[in-house]
Amino acid sequence: LESATPEACCQRELQSREGMFVNKEACLAGIERFQNRQGCYTVILNSFETYVYLAGALAIGVLAIELFAMIFAMCLFRGIQ
Numbered sequence: 001l002e003s004a005t006p007e008a009c010c011q012r013e014l015q016s017r018e019g020m021f022v023n024k025e026a027c028l029a030g031i032e033r034f035q036n037r038q039g040c041y042t043v044i045l046n047s048f049e050t051y052v053y054l055a056g057a058l059a060i061g062v063l064a065i066e067l068f069a070m071i072f073a074m075c076l077f078r079g080i081q
Helices: 024-029 040-080
Strands: none
Touching: none
16 A cells, blocks of 8 residues: 655654654654655745844954954054055
């Protein structure tokens, strides 16, 4: 008897190929609680939204440091002349 749900859609305790299945039999029987129902695009988008603020804060911090270094270099240049 062929199952309608592929084994790759079953939830694992660790989200990797080596992780143990949460409940493989219930998953293959079609119980949605034990299946991964989100596509890869949705999961990647959600993880990107989690770290987008961290990346923005990091970019603003680097910008502030670069701006301070540029002003300091200009002050040093004016002091030499």
